[in-house]
Amino acid sequence: MAITTYSAKTVLKENMLVEAEARGHKVIIDEPKNFGGTDHGMSPVELLLSALGACQSIVARTYAEKFDVDLQNFWVELEGDIDLDGFFGKSDVRPGFSDIRYTFHIETDAPEEKIQAYKEFIEAHCPVGDTIANQVNLSSTKVVVNT
Numbered sequence: 001m002a003i004t005t006y007s008a009k010t011v012l013k014e015n016m017l018v019e020a021e022a023r024g025h026k027v028i029i030d031e032p033k034n035f036g037g038t039d040h041g042m043s044p045v046e047l048l049l050s051a052l053g054a055c056q057s058i059v060a061r062t063y064a065e066k067f068d069v070d071l072q073n074f075w076v077e078l079e080g081d082i083d084l085d086g087f088f089g090k091s092d093v094r095p096g097f098s099d100i101r102y103t104f105h106i107e108t109d110a111p112e113e114k115i116q117a118y119k120e121f122i123e124a125h126c127p128v129g130d131t132i133a134n135q136v137n138l139s140s141t142k143v144v145v146n147t
Contacts, residue, residue: 018030
């Protein structure tokens with residue numbers, strides 16, 4: 001299969017509220033009140049954790065049959081650590097996550113060895129997880145609009 005390009009658009013609204021749109025679907029992203037937002041949506045870093053868990057869940061659903069796993073229920077609990085001094089410019093540390101941890105909850109009657117192979121496959125085939133775990137080419141184009 002050829003490379004597929006995905007796209008999204010974000011628009012900064014009032015305060016820290018951001019509206020993201022892709023394929024006509026919209027998501028509201030905001031910061032909690034203690035970070036200057038209005039708490040109308042998840043923060044970007046919470047959304048990143050959610051994107052990872054959602055991607056892992058979709059891989060789990062897509063490949064359950066291949067692994068002969070009767071997937072009765074599946075969810076992911078995620079958490080990540082950020083040193084906010086990097087974001088606020090208070091110290092020379094990365095502004096992003098230093099660690100992300102997750103736990104798969106797989107309800108199935110499949111034997112443990114099948115579940116282990118299935119778990120490893122999910123981790124190896126999740127595009128969001130792969131993007132987080134590996135360096136990606138990130139580039140920008142500066143556009144200035146004068147009104």
